[in-house]
Amino acid sequence: MKVAILRYNAGNTQSVQYALERLGVTPLVTDDPALLTSADKVIFPGVGHAYSAMNYLKSKQLDQLIPQLKQPFLGICLGMQLLCEHSEEGDTACLGVFPVKVVKFDAHLAQQQSAKLKVPHMGWNNLQEMNGKITKGLTANDYVYFVHSYYVELADYTTAQTDHIVPFSAMLEKDNFHAAQFHPEKSSQQGSQIIQNFLEL
Template identity: 50%
Template structure:
């Protein structure tokens, strides 16, 4: 299985590669369009600031490539947020894959939210073997509003989307590579996803 981590200068790449290796697979890091298109599974990571990350995507043309991908794609943290329609951070238009907005937590809350929190209302095969209320690791100041494509929720002052799915695109706000056994199981579930090679 060819697993490609999309390289656009934003991401916690090594920890993701190590997590995939622990599952018995190898992942390569690439920004090459043809290599990305030929992958069986794609991971779209992200740590950083939304507007800067979108500029990097646009500079390489990946902003046009990613929404057209047909194979399973997993966005992690900022990667998930960039797949949404709009992000308040840097007044940034996203890739528009998910019809949801990304907004900042209330100023009365301590931000970023750092640490372990629960996921619940699990609605996808991505969570096979994961219990309601399982703890995962998060680091973020902005969140995706709940929408029709939400497949898991978390509460931090407000209930928000901690995972999202549309066709072959998946996104998780938390870091599965840092979420112990539960995170590895979620990554493994993603790597085992099989579905038609089309987007509705």
């Protein structure tokens, strides 16, 4: 199986690579359109800023390619947000695979809540209302690792949700596109299960 990790102007590629290698897969890290198109699976990770990341994708014409890909595709963290329609981070027009918006957590609202929640949302949180193809074997008692200041609103494409200040989409799914706001590559056995489920699609 040929698995491609999409290389662009964002971090966290290496930890995804290690997670795949632990599952016996040696991925190719590339921004070459031909190699991405020919891969059996594509993973779109990311830690970074939406506006600069989208500019990089446009410079390589990957903003045109990505929505047209037909193989199983997994967006992680910023990779999930860039698959959406628009992000408040840098007022960024994104790829539009999921017709939903990415908005910033309200820090003022967080401080008003009894738990004095913080922005960014950083740490372990559980998944609820799971009904996606790559959540097989997970339960609501399983926790995964989040680090983000922006979130995807709940939508028809939500296949798992989490609550931090407000309920939001922890995972999305549409056709061959799957996405996770959390970091499966940093989420212990639960995260490995999600990646394995994706590889088995």
